[in-house]
Amino acid sequence: MGRTGAHPGIALGSLSVWPMTTFDLAALRRFVDTFADRLHERKDELTALDSAIGDADHGINMDRGFTAVRGKVAELDDGTDLGTAAKTIGMTLISTVGGASGPLYGTFFLRLATSLGERSEADAEALGVALRAGLEGVAQRGKAVLDDKTMIDAMSPAIDAYDGAASDGMAAALNAAAEAAATGRDRITPLVARKGRASYLGERSANHQDPGATSTTVMFESLRDAVDG
């Protein structure tokens, strides 16, 4: 949960002030703990998806990376700004994941860090801007576009949905994002992969659920639950 309640939505004539949910270091820590727990629980599932069309390391790599991230984020001082905290996540991922998801998720959090900067809390708009900067970093790094059957197919609609619902507050926006990520993950299952290890399989990659889009969906679900829960 970000902090809801201190300033509930107040109608100001025709203007409304949206519920003042904010994303702060405590929310980021809840997100990391939730995502790390779920990656650990679903390690075998992610690896099984990856063994069908990749090199069978996605679950192992993500679990190793976020176990390391959890330790690093726990060590941060309580006064750490969001940019520094997100940079810690990104730097840890690029050094510990090992596979393609290391530089991809690492770039996502490094770009988030640059966007969040020295803020100690982000409102719905600032978080949306940061998420989009992360998406652009991932797209640039992986040179993937929609329908290449990658994590972009979950991440891009998630962030579009976030922006579409941001005026209803952060919790609503993150809920929309998580739903859109899951829809995107399922939408691409029939497709033939055009990027990554799965693309070497050509037609044989069709009708397999994409592991990267799956872990990205878990990430947005964890973000939603860290703010809303």
Place this chain on the structure above:
Amino acid sequence: MTQDSTAAVGIVVVSHSAEVADATVRLVAQLANLPEDGPRLVAAGGLADGSVGTDAVRIADAVRRADAGAGVVILADLGSAVLSAGTAIDDLLEPDVAERTVISRGPLVEGTFVAAVQASASDGLDGVRAAADEAADMDKLGDRA
């Protein structure tokens, strides 16, 4: 670009395996008969804990060590090696070093060998990269018309 034309272009070898990266550097240094003051070849393989994988932080450190001012060509094996090298350039390296660092599309061993020969012949960054890029096409069997 900020490049020192008197220095040799450096070469970084990125592999998922530390052993493959280290051995490629040793092999090429010997095959290319590199002089002591020749191009710097630096390996960046595996993860710090010894696992198979690539680490953008290790790659960035290797680029800094390989850079003598004339730029650096990175040879990478597959997949995340290329992504991690790109992360090192775009997100980790200092801007002046990043702008004279490039990733070659050439194959790891052949590309590193050709790049090292070109770099020791005092070719510049563009020439070394072009030679490494074309290494996939080298007439290895010597039977082309």
